Amino acid sequence: MAGSLLRLHFHDCFVQGCDGSLLLKSIAGVIEGEQEALPNANSVRGFEVVDAIKAALEQECPGIVSCADIFALAARDSVAVSGGPSYPVQLGRRDSLTANRELANKNLPGFNFNVTDLVAAFANVGLSARDMVALSGGHSIGKARCNTFAARLTPDPQDPTALSSSYSSLLQQQCPAGAASDALVDLDVTTPIQFDNAYYSNLLSNRGLLHSDQVLYSTPGATRDLVNLYAQTNSAFAKDFSVAMLKMGSITPLTGSEGQVRNQCGYVNA
Ligand code: HEM
Structure with a gap:
């Protein structure tokens, strides 16, 4: 959970x-x-x-x-x-x-986004490219359904975002029916329930589960530099993640007498 x-x-x-x-x-x-x-x-x-x-x-x-x-x-x-x-x-x-x-x-x-799309989606809510790379480290825990990465299971050696062959074989076992499998697969293959920087080291060895994870490293430029930094230094990741979570948590909140405090989260108060 x-x-x-x-x-x-x-x-x-x-x-x-x-x-x-x-x-x-x-x-x-x-x-x-x-x-x-x-x-x-x-x-x-x-x-x-x-x-x-x-x-x-x-x-x-x-x-x-x-x-x-x-x-x-x-x-x-x-x-x-x-x-x-x-x-x-x-x-x-x-x-x-x-x-x-x-x-x-x-x-x-979306899980198919490239770096330009990802930067734009975060900029749209006032977050920077650095925030985006740090927050993507949220994929250090949790799981994804097979259909979110099934397209990556057919290897294309020309593709810089392609999964490593050993990781791809593992995922094929975990998703025997490809996109139709309802299995949930760990987003971080190395330390799936530990919130740490292994998510970034995975990217260095082509073990990013989603296309949107792997592009952060496979695309030359600022996002790759940050992946290298976070993979090397857990404290840099922890610091930037905390800053970015605070920023994300402050996106246009309702305050004062705006909105309400719901009695039940699923319904507006009667
Ligand atoms: C950068 C763009 C992002 C994309 C494209 C993306 C996409 C996805 C997708 C496709 C899944 C799997 C969903 C499924 O199985 O149906 C997922 C899961 C998850 N995402 Fe992201 N995500 C992004 C950013 C983030 C951010 C910013 C956070 C939090 C800081 C985050 C935290 C998680 C977690 C923890 C899970 C696992 C959820 C669970 O186990 O129930 N993601 N994400």
Whole structure:
């Protein structure tokens, strides 16, 4: 669940800011929820954990802690409990009254993106290329479905993003039916549940699971330099990741009397 919770915060913040909009359930004619957007459908996990946290909080201090803040805190604790850095989290976000499926489809980066697309997707929400490379280290934990990388299982030696042959054989065993397999595969093949810089060393040996991971190294330029830096120095990764998480957590939050503190994360208050 650590990886799933970290990803929920990211997918929340990239769509109209960190406002819990991802949690709102679709209601025909009222709310077109984000959970059915392409990058989220059958993919994002962990909502039941957020609901359980919210229920426990409502027992202790009703109406105080927003679902958007729960996302931010759960992401921080998921990283820390997995052995990564513990960074400060600002609080006071309020929950949205709306969701935006169209924006979720537009703003969330795709696993087929190249470096230019990735830099643009992060710039669109005010994050730098450095933030993008550091935050991609979120793939140090968690899992991906076979269909997100199945196209990479047919090796093309001319392709600089091609998987190493031993890694490709391993993945073929883990996804026997290719894209149709519903297996979940570790994003970081070396230290799958440890939040560390092994994600970056994997890229140096063509063991980045997603195309969007491997391009960070295979594309000459600033992103490759950062991958080399983070692969070499875990503390540089930990520092830049923490800075970038704080920035990501501050994307256009609702504050003060804007929005509301939802009673149940899936629904706007009656
Ligand atoms: C740079 C652009 C990114 C792309 C293209 C991308 C894409 C993906 C994809 C395709 C998956 C697998 C989804 C599935 O199985 O259906 C995934 C999983 C994941 N992503 Fe990303 N991601 C990106 C950035 C990030 C960022 C910024 C974070 C957090 C800081 C993050 C954290 C995660 C985690 C932890 C998982 C595993 C989730 C789980 O186990 O439930 N990703 N990502």
